[in-house]
Amino acid sequence: xxxxxxxPAHDRKLIPEGRLSGQTPxxxxxxxxxxxxxxxxxxxxxxxxxxxxxxLAQQATLQIIEPDPVARAAQKxxxxxxxxxxxxxxxxxxxxxxxxxxxxxxxLGNDVxxxxxxxxxxxxxxxxxxxxxxxxxxxxxxAQKVAPKIRLDSHSSWMAPFFxxxxxxxxxxxxxxxxxxxxxxxxxxxxxxxxxxxxRATIEIMHMMGGTDVQAARLFQRxxxxxxxxxxxxxxxxxxxxxxxxxxxxxxxEPGLLAxxxxxxYGWVALAIIPLAVxxxxxxxxxxTVVSALKKML
Amino acid sequence: xxxVVEFDNVGLRYxxxxxxxxxxxxxxxxxxxxxxxxxxxAGKTSLLKLLYLAHRPSRGAIRMFGHDAITLPRDxxxxxxxxxxxxxxxxxxxxxxxxxxNIALPLRIAGILEKDLQSPVTEMLDWIGLTERxxxxxxxxxxxxxxxxxxxxxxxxxxxxLVADEPTGNxxxxxxxxxxxxxxxxxxxxxxxxxxxxxxxxxxEIEGAQMMRLDKGRLSDPTGSLxxxxxxxxxxx
Numbered sequence: 001x002x003x004x005x006x007x008p009a010h011d012r013k014l015i016p017e018g019r020l021s022g023q024t025p026x027x028x029x030x031x032x033x034x035x036x037x038x039x040x041x042x043x044x045x046x047x048x049x050x051x052x053x054x055x056l057a058q059q060a061t062l063q064i065i066e067p068d069p070v071a072r073a074a075q076k077x078x079x080x081x082x083x084x085x086x087x088x089x090x091x092x093x094x095x096x097x098x099x100x101x102x103x104x105x106x107x108l109g110n111d112v113x114x115x116x117x118x119x120x121x122x123x124x125x126x127x128x129x130x131x132x133x134x135x136x137x138x139x140x141x142x143a144q145k146v147a148p149k150i151r152l153d154s155h156s157s158w159m160a161p162f163f164x165x166x167x168x169x170x171x172x173x174x175x176x177x178x179x180x181x182x183x184x185x186x187x188x189x190x191x192x193x194x195x196x197x198x199x200r201a202t203i204e205i206m207h208m209m210g211g212t213d214v215q216a217a218r219l220f221q222r223x224x225x226x227x228x229x230x231x232x233x234x235x236x237x238x239x240x241x242x243x244x245x246x247x248x249x250x251x252x253x254e255p256g257l258l259a260x261x262x263x264x265x266y267g268w269v270a271l272a273i274i275p276l277a278v279x280x281x282x283x284x285x286x287x288x289t290v291v292s293a294l295k296k297m298l
Numbered sequence: 299x300x301x302v303v304e305f306d307n308v309g310l311r312y313x314x315x316x317x318x319x320x321x322x323x324x325x326x327x328x329x330x331x332x333x334x335x336x337x338x339x340a341g342k343t344s345l346l347k348l349l350y351l352a353h354r355p356s357r358g359a360i361r362m363f364g365h366d367a368i369t370l371p372r373d374x375x376x377x378x379x380x381x382x383x384x385x386x387x388x389x390x391x392x393x394x395x396x397x398x399x400n401i402a403l404p405l406r407i408a409g410i411l412e413k414d415l416q417s418p419v420t421e422m423l424d425w426i427g428l429t430e431r432x433x434x435x436x437x438x439x440x441x442x443x444x445x446x447x448x449x450x451x452x453x454x455x456x457x458x459x460l461v462a463d464e465p466t467g468n469x470x471x472x473x474x475x476x477x478x479x480x481x482x483x484x485x486x487x488x489x490x491x492x493x494x495x496x497x498x499x500x501x502x503e504i505e506g507a508q509m510m511r512l513d514k515g516r517l518s519d520p521t522g523s524l525x526x527x528x529x530x531x532x533x534x535x
Contacts, residue, residue: 298351
């Protein structure tokens, strides 16, 4: 393929430079710009799901739903002590009561929180590795010996719908990515067919002089490769600009769910490979189109 | 004598129409020179297309260079075509290539290195008197100049068989004679030459020229050359 690309200068003249070009590189640039944005979105989501999912799967929150504030405080201390002695637990962080009240104030108001409603005590737990249901049940049973009214929630369970949505978006990104690749291939095929029609007389002459289908295909492959490389470079530059700008905006957002949505290094490598892969794909499509068309000639 | 081309009961039909060529049976021998004549529409160009493998016949058998040309796989056609030089009636020069590049085209297709083709192409340009127009595009050449380029392109690779469709139709008598000399020189080197022409004077230029005559797609053999090896050629002074 690479050898096919490196045609001698005199062979390049057989199909005039610039004829195939025209609008083709710009259409390829637009297609690649969209392809790269979709790929970047998919890769960022994938990275966020990987990191966030792994992180959340290691976390759980234990609620002590004891109405008596004194007993609740004592149970909180005791349960925390028990949890710190469990082998698979990396961190135990009892959430200060003030923080819990602050979380609820926007919904319930200051007065109600301070007087009427018994606010549960919370203990954040981080496991060394994601616990299974049996581990969680065993832990719950152990805590219930000192605090009967507790609830243990794995973060991964209540975040599951969010990650299912993220996974769906990743599949959607993959589908759009594939559709854009198909559309880009179609653009290349149409451009090659158009050029083939324009230069049919030249190709026929080459045939009559003993030129092979592959010799003719090489001429088109080279032009398509140059167009795809030019379009790819423009598309990549534009997409990189957009991704960097959006990345900066996302980084400025308060840490939360969006914080994990950044393009990882391997994502940039993948994005850089895509224009080259599209160039290779375009050359293959050009070769296939030309050889298929020429096979209809004698 | 080993034949270059053998036609056996060949017919050619375009689509579902009547046969353009009917029951052609003849043998062409190496190193011989044939004129193909006939009225317009007699089928001369169609016969030449069969000879330069642009078409396959509708029926009959064709052997070329000792091989069955009918069943020849498509991927072997280029190798056979490189052994045939063609002068098209409408020249078919590549419009965006210079005179030099048009003439060099068959050599480049055959994979001849650039350093090895400079000399023969320059010589050929000199032969046809177009050295000064080496960089000119076909559109800027006169009809006669384009025809000379087309002929130079056909003979540059020293083909085993040269097929020319009205090759002197657009040149003056002196240039026609020079081109015939070129064909004759090539013929002496062993190339089988088939020239389709209306020009009765051309037929008289070469002594002992073998003549094939087409009439409504059927072939007659006025000189009897098609079934018997021809005599050596002599170009009249």
